[in-house]
Amino acid sequence: MKSDGFDKFKGSPDYVTSEPLRNAVNVAIALGRPLLIRGEPGTGKTLLAHSIAHGLGKKLIVWNIKSTTKAQEGLYVYDTVQRLNDSRFGDSDISDIKHYIKLGKLGQAFASPEQLVLLIDEVDKADIEFPNDLLNELDEMSFYIPETNETVTAAHRPITVITSNAEKELPDAFLRRCIFHYIEFPAPKLMEEIVLVHFPDIKSNLLREALKAFYALREIDEFRKKPSTSELIDWIRALIAGGISHDSIAKEIPFIGTLLKKETDYDYFVNNFIHRAR
Amino acid sequence: MFTDFFYTLRKRKVPVSITEWMTLMEALARGYVTNLDEFYFLARAILVKSEAYYDNYDIAFQEYFQGIEAPTEISNEILEWLRDPLNRLTLSKEDLALFDRLDFDELLKELEKRLREQTEQHDGGGYWIGRGGTSPFGHSGYHPAGIRIGGEGGGGHAIQIAQERRFKNYRNDLTLDVRQIKLALKGLRQLSRIGPEDELALEDTIEATAKNAGEIELKWRRSRKNAVKVLLLMDVGGSMEPFALLCSQLFSAAHSSSHFKDFQYYYFHNCIYDNLYQDIERQEAISTDHLLRTLEPDYKLLMVGDARMGSWELLERYGAINYYEHNETPGVVWLKRISEHFTHGVWLNPTRLRFWNHPTVQLIGRLFPMFPLTLEGLGEAVKRLVVKK
Numbered sequence A: 001m002k003s004d005g006f007d008k009f010k011g012s013p014d015y016v017t018s019e020p021l022r023n024a025v026n027v028a029i030a031l032g033r034p035l036l037i038r039g040e041p042g043t044g045k046t047l048l049a050h051s052i053a054h055g056l057g058k059k060l061i062v063w064n065i066k067s068t069t070k071a072q073e074g075l076y077v078y079d080t081v082q083r084l085n086d087s088r089f090g091d092s093d094i095s096d097i098k099h100y101i102k103l104g105k106l107g108q109a110f111a112s113p114e115q116l117v118l119l120i121d122e123v124d125k126a127d128i129e130f131p132n133d134l135l136n137e138l139d140e141m142s143f144y145i146p147e148t149n150e151t152v153t154a155a156h157r158p159i160t161v162i163t164s165n166a167e168k169e170l171p172d173a174f175l176r177r178c179i180f181h182y183i184e185f186p187a188p189k190l191m192e193e194i195v196l197v198h199f200p201d202i203k204s205n206l207l208r209e210a211l212k213a214f215y216a217l218r219e220i221d222e223f224r225k226k227p228s229t230s231e232l233i234d235w236i237r238a239l240i241a242g243g244i245s246h247d248s249i250a251k252e253i254p255f256i257g258t259l260l261k262k263e264t265d266y267d268y269f270v271n272n273f274i275h276r277a278r
Numbered sequence B: 001m002f003t004d005f006f007y008t009l010r011k012r013k014v015p016v017s018i019t020e021w022m023t024l025m026e027a028l029a030r031g032y033v034t035n036l037d038e039f040y041f042l043a044r045a046i047l048v049k050s051e052a053y054y055d056n057y058d059i060a061f062q063e064y065f066q067g068i069e070a071p072t073e074i075s076n077e078i079l080e081w082l083r084d085p086l087n088r089l090t091l092s093k094e095d096l097a098l099f100d101r102l103d104f105d106e107l108l109k110e111l112e113k114r115l116r117e118q119t120e121q122h123d124g125g126g127y128w129i130g131r132g133g134t135s136p137f138g139h140s141g142y143h144p145a146g147i148r149i150g151g152e153g154g155g156g157h158a159i160q161i162a163q164e165r166r167f168k169n170y171r172n173d174l175t176l177d178v179r180q181i182k183l184a185l186k187g188l189r190q191l192s193r194i195g196p197e198d199e200l201a202l203e204d205t206i207e208a209t210a211k212n213a214g215e216i217e218l219k220w221r222r223s224r225k226n227a228v229k230v231l232l233l234m235d236v237g238g239s240m241e242p243f244a245l246l247c248s249q250l251f252s253a254a255h256s257s258s259h260f261k262d263f264q265y266y267y268f269h270n271c272i273y274d275n276l277y278q279d280i281e282r283q284e285a286i287s288t289d290h291l292l293r294t295l296e297p298d299y300k301l302l303m304v305g306d307a308r309m310g311s312w313e314l315l316e317r318y319g320a321i322n323y324y325e326h327n328e329t330p331g332v333v334w335l336k337r338i339s340e341h342f343t344h345g346v347w348l349n350p351t352r353l354r355f356w357n358h359p360t361v362q363l364i365g366r367l368f369p370m371f372p373l374t375l376e377g378l379g380e381a382v383k384r385l386v387v388k389k
Helices: A021-030 A045-056 A071-075 A082-088 A106-112 A134-138 A172-177 A188-198 A204-218 A230-243 A247-253 A261-278 B003-011 B018-029 B036-047 B051-066 B076-083 B095-100 B105-117 B158-164 B177-186 B202-213 B238-256 B288-294 B309-315 B331-341 B359-367 B374-384
Strands: A035-039 A058-066 A076-078 A099-102 A117-121 A144-145 A150-153 A159-164 A179-183 B192-198 B220-226 B229-235 B262-268 B275-277 B285-287 B300-304 B345-349 B368-373
Touching: A021 A045, A021 A159, A021 B036, A045 A058, A045 A117, A045 A150, A045 A159, A045 B036, A058 A106, A071 A106, A076 A204, A082 A117, A082 B095, A099 A106, A106 A117, A106 A144, A106 A150, A117 A179, A117 A204, A117 A261, A144 B275, A159 B374, A179 B036, A188 A204, A188 A230, A188 B262, A204 A230, B003 B051, B177 B238, B177 B374, B202 B309, B229 B238, B238 B300, B275 B288, B285 B288, B288 B331, B300 B374, B309 B331, B309 B359, B331 B359, B345 B359, B345 B374, B368 B374
Parallel strands: A035 A159, A035 A179, A058 A117, A117 A159, B229 B262, B229 B300, B300 B345, B345 B368
Antiparallel strands: A076 A099, A144 A150, B192 B220, B262 B275, B275 B285
């Protein structure tokens, strides 16, 4: 028997999910744990959070992590310079430090009166200790601001989605607290569904030939960067816009530049396949 | 509940902790699982934190829920043959009746036997392991009591998914150690202010503003960046062979640490003479002299090697183990030049401390402070490298 509140997330109309992924999302929501998503680039890690927000009708807060991002910035920033400026020109109340405490993305998610979806995007871009600095805050879903002697506590635990490209290993202590899911590269059948979401009117033989060519390209191990879902979508868009017929796809793969983004890959392809065919 | 599964996972080297196990128990207690398939994905999401361990998880799952030991003997070659699924054969009832229904243990024994006998790829037919066909082994075929080996799976049944071991290629038994080494190397940090003045110096601003009678005056400064440059010289080949894995871990940790300002690496064999090499095969040479002239002394020098060689290799002209080196200068002189050129240098020795009682190890230990290539030793070495002189 499943208790109420489970099985909340069923995907959204514009985002196709696999069943294991839906399960992982629902477990994370039910247990109130952050969901850590990994997978090849272009498998829709970031879009998942958008889809959860859309599917559950909740607001989404996105915290994009860069190499210089500090954990503290996600909680709050004390804008001392503004306060200094105001003290000089005196057009607002400087006695109240609260005016100068600006909540970061994590802080905003905690302080919100309703439950939100919080996306911490590309957590591995930051310093190796960054995730550890957030352990306590993500566990307790609260933090303390010494300047105002206040504690910000989440009324509702935000649904936290964390994406990672595996550029760096994440610390064990951090991993222990997460629910993990690895998004595999979609199998042809799932890919067909994904393409149909983007192009509901696509001709079936065009779709079939395009997918055939696409998966054949992905089989070539010599490529530095194999084409991924987003490249496939762009390519199909180009095919449709260019009015390419399905039988010419098999012959020459038009607009190959939308699929292969590295010069070496492009050269390899042209030398080994186009020239040989002639 | 399922406590043995926990230990099966640990046995299969999935790093599961009690915290995660308790989370799983919580999820089970709340009744989120109704069948084995759901359990498979739920347990995986909670217990396994990297796709590198998905394969280990699959093996453990199979072992626990099927009550059989996972066959480890199957060679990769055979799995390779079996990769392409052929169309399933449709068998008539008469054909099916021909099969004697072996029980599971018998099947396993028979499998091992045939694996030993079989030497080439085999498709179709009724005895050998291969694709299609009606042998009880292999895949895409049909046998009432058969064992699947590799190949595409049918539906989404949990044990089948576990059997497919789709995540085999994601295995990476190194990662943890590389991270540990990386963390140790992080100690090699020398933050200095370089680049454009783009950071607000708050304290200076306040002071300047106060001096300026409250008129705001912004002060800027350069942001702090790591200025450490690292030179890694590694002994490869010969007696270093057993430590190749350890050395490659150190190398990949150092190489992927993005916080060095510059990272250079060269290879040598046993001892350093006139040339160092840019590749492990020691084809692309670069003169040691040139290196010493072009690299500033503030490079942090990491030497890696067992320092164990014939004394002539270290002390004599033409002593190089490779005769064609024709070294005019004994190795020890080169080592001395190197150690004198760089202000900070250490020698990391992968052999155990008890092997250090060897003349050349002792001698080199006098030129470079020597540390064992363990996490602890590396930590000590890093401390030594950042000491101010």
